[in-house]
Amino acid sequence: MPNDLLNMDCKQLREQIAAGKVKSVEATQAVFKSIEKNDSKIGAYISTFKEQALAKAKEIDDKIAAGESVGFLAGVPVAVKDNMCTTFGATTCASKILENFHAPYNATVVEKLLAADAVIIGKTNMDEFAMGSSTENSGLKKTVNPWDASRVPGGSSGGSTAAVAGRLCFAALGSDTGGSIRQPASFCGVVGLKPTYGRVSRYGLVAFGSSLDQIGPVTHTVTDAALMMNVIAGHDVADSTSVDEQNAPVCDYLENIDKPIEKLKIAVVPEFNAGADEPVQKALSDAIEVYKKLGAEIVEVHMPHWDYAIAAYYMIATAEASSNLARYDGVHYGHRTDNPGDYVEVYTKSRAEGFGKEVKRRIMLGTYALSSGYYDAYYLKSLKVRNLIRGDFTSAFEKCDCVITPVAPTTAFKAGEKTDDPLKMYLSDIYTISANLAGIPGISVPCGFDENNLPIGLQILAPAFAEDKLLRIARMFEKQTDWHTNRATID
Amino acid sequence: MSEKIDQAQVKKVAMLSRLDLTDSEVAEFTTQLSAILEYVEKMNTLDTENVQPLAHCLPITNCFRDDVVKESLGTEKVLANAPQRDEEFFKVPKILDDNSGA
Numbered sequence A: 001m002p003n004d005l006l007n008m009d010c011k012q013l014r015e016q017i018a019a020g021k022v023k024s025v026e027a028t029q030a031v032f033k034s035i036e037k038n039d040s041k042i043g044a045y046i047s048t049f050k051e052q053a054l055a056k057a058k059e060i061d062d063k064i065a066a067g068e069s070v071g072f073l074a075g076v077p078v079a080v081k082d083n084m085c086t087t088f089g090a091t092t093c094a095s096k097i098l099e100n101f102h103a104p105y106n107a108t109v110v111e112k113l114l115a116a117d118a119v120i121i122g123k124t125n126m127d128e129f130a131m132g133s134s135t136e137n138s139g140l141k142k143t144v145n146p147w148d149a150s151r152v153p154g155g156s157s158g159g160s161t162a163a164v165a166g167r168l169c170f171a172a173l174g175s176d177t178g179g180s181i182r183q184p185a186s187f188c189g190v191v192g193l194k195p196t197y198g199r200v201s202r203y204g205l206v207a208f209g210s211s212l213d214q215i216g217p218v219t220h221t222v223t224d225a226a227l228m229m230n231v232i233a234g235h236d237v238a239d240s241t242s243v244d245e246q247n248a249p250v251c252d253y254l255e256n257i258d259k260p261i262e263k264l265k266i267a268v269v270p271e272f273n274a275g276a277d278e279p280v281q282k283a284l285s286d287a288i289e290v291y292k293k294l295g296a297e298i299v300e301v302h303m304p305h306w307d308y309a310i311a312a313y314y315m316i317a318t319a320e321a322s323s324n325l326a327r328y329d330g331v332h333y334g335h336r337t338d339n340p341g342d343y344v345e346v347y348t349k350s351r352a353e354g355f356g357k358e359v360k361r362r363i364m365l366g367t368y369a370l371s372s373g374y375y376d377a378y379y380l381k382s383l384k385v386r387n388l389i390r391g392d393f394t395s396a397f398e399k400c401d402c403v404i405t406p407v408a409p410t411t412a413f414k415a416g417e418k419t420d421d422p423l424k425m426y427l428s429d430i431y432t433i434s435a436n437l438a439g440i441p442g443i444s445v446p447c448g449f450d451e452n453n454l455p456i457g458l459q460i461l462a463p464a465f466a467e468d469k470l471l472r473i474a475r476m477f478e479k480q481t482d483w484h485t486n487r488a489t490i491d
Numbered sequence B: 001m002s003e004k005i006d007q008a009q010v011k012k013v014a015m016l017s018r019l020d021l022t023d024s025e026v027a028e029f030t031t032q033l034s035a036i037l038e039y040v041e042k043m044n045t046l047d048t049e050n051v052q053p054l055a056h057c058l059p060i061t062n063c064f065r066d067d068v069v070k071e072s073l074g075t076e077k078v079l080a081n082a083p084q085r086d087e088e089f090f091k092v093p094k095i096l097d098d099n100s101g102a
Helices: A002-007 A010-018 A024-042 A050-065 A108-115 A158-165 A182-188 A222-232 A278-293 A306-327 A343-354 A357-370 A375-397 A422-427 A433-438 A467-480 B007-016 B023-045 B075-079
Strands: A045-048 A077-081 A119-124 A171-176 A191-194 A214-219 A265-268 A297-300 A402-406 A442-449 A455-461
Touching: A002 A024, A010 A024, A010 A050, A010 A222, A024 A045, A024 A050, A024 A077, A024 A119, A045 A158, A050 A119, A077 A108, A077 A158, A108 A119, A108 A222, A119 A158, A158 A171, A158 A182, A158 A214, A171 A182, A171 A191, A171 A222, A182 A191, A182 A442, A182 A455, A191 A222, A191 A467, A214 A222, A222 A442, A222 A467, A265 A278, A278 A297, A278 A402, A278 A442, A278 A455, A278 A467, A306 A357, A306 A375, A306 A422, A306 A433, A306 B023, A357 A375, A357 B007, A357 B023, A375 A402, A375 A433, A375 B023, A402 A467, A422 B023, A442 A467, A455 A467, B007 B023
Parallel strands: A077 A119, A077 A171, A265 A297, A265 A402
Antiparallel strands: A045 A119, A171 A214, A191 A214, A191 A442, A402 A455, A442 A455
C-alpha cells in the first residue's frame, strides 16, 4: 500500500529496500503520486525530476537484486533546497535572477547524496536567496503549511519542511543561516538539524551569509537526522571553511543514537522562554518534565547578551549578503536587462529587475553597514557583540550538556501577517539566531501542538561539534513521546 | 523624531549597491531601514571597548593547499550561463568611449 509506504521513515524504508521487500521504484512512484495529488496545494517544489528519479531508483533496485552493496540512503527519495547546485535541472534560489541558471557542478552534499544511492526527486521552494522566515519571499512560487493551508510553512527552508511534512519525500536538505532549518521544521512538525558551522561542506551552496550558513537535514525522526548526517558530514577540500578531521573528527551518528546520555544536565534560560506564546511555553515545560523523568538535572543559565542577537545578526548577515550578492551582475550568469543604456545599467537594471524586495532591502542594509563612516558603528560593533554572545554559550556549556529553548515564539503564522513589516518578521528569529552567531549546532524536534492543531518545536542547542550528543539528547525525548508520529493531512 | 537614514542616503547606498530603485522603493526603504537601524542601536548600550571582533567561529586560521595546477571547469561550462557571449568572451556594452585611447 503506497500510503503505508509513505509513512515510513528513511531508515525503515532503506532497510526494506535493501532487503528487497520494497522496491525503490515503488517508493519513488508513491512519492510522485503524492506530489501529483498534493503539491499543487502545498507548493513545496520548484522543480522535480520524475524520469531521472525513476531511472535512478531502478538502478538501485537492480544493484540490490544483483547482490551488490548499496549506500546508506539506497533508493530513498529525497529533496534538496533550491540553493544547492545540481547539474540537473535549474538552481534558482527561488529568485528571478537565477530562474534559468544551470549549475556547471554539483554541490558536495548533492554528490554525497548520490554516492549514498539516494534518489533525488526535486528541488524545494525557499525564501529568495534564503532571506526570510516564511517562504513568502520566494520570487517563484507560494508554499503553504501542510497543517493549515492559510498559514506559512516557515522559512527559509519552507519548501523542504513542507515536502517532508506533506509526505512528498522521505527527507530533505535545508540550509540555516539564522534559523532557516529549525524554524520551518518547528512550524511543519518535523525534525530539523543545523549542524555546527564547518561540519558540512558548503561547496555548491549559493552563499548568503558565509560565516553563518550551514546545510542540514530535515526528517521525520531524530534517527533519520543522524542517518543523513552520516551521509553529508565531513571535511571537503573544496570548502576551506569545512573543518578537518584533526580538529573535529566526524563520527558514526547512528551508532549510539539510542544510548541515553548519562547524568544529563539541561539548561533553560527563564527570561527568554517567558517571551514565547503560552502554548509554546507549556510545550516547553512539558518537555522539561519528560527529561526530568528520565533523570536529567535542570539548571538555569543566563544569556545576558542574547537580547542583542537579532541586532548583531541583521548587520552581519546583510553585510555578508551585500558582498556575496555582488556577483549577480548580469554579465556572467543570471538575468540581464534587455536594454541597458550603458554598462553601469547592465548592473543596476539587471539587479533591480531580478531581485525581490527583501533581497534588495538586505543588500541595501548590508551595504550601508559596511559603508565608509558607518562600518565601526554597525558592522564592527556587531562582530564584538557576536563574540559576547558566543561567550554566553561558552559559560553556559560549562554548567550543562545542552540548552533548551523554544524554536520560535509562536506556531506557524498566517500568510501575509508579517510581510509589511520586515522588522517584525526578523524578530520571529529570536531563539534560533544565536546558534548561528556562535557557530554551534541546534535541532528542532516536535514537542506538541497548539489549540489550532499546529505543531510546536523544541530547540536543543549543544557545544560546537557535539552533534553526536545533541542527536542522542533529542532521541531520548523522541523515544518518550509520539509528537513526531503525527502527520499533516492535506485533503 | 529624526529618521536614522534619509532619502538622499538611501539613494547613495542604492548606487553603491548597484540597484536601480524606483522612487516608491526609495521612500519605502527609507522608512524601513530607519526602523531597522533604530532597533540595531540597542547594541550601543553594551560596552564593547575591550571585546575582540569575532568574524567567524572556526577552529581554523589559514587553509593552504599545494600550489599545483588542477583541471578547472573549462571555457564552455563557464560560458554556458552567460546572458550574452562572443565566442570565448562574456559580452558587455562598450565601457570606454571611442576617444579615450588605450
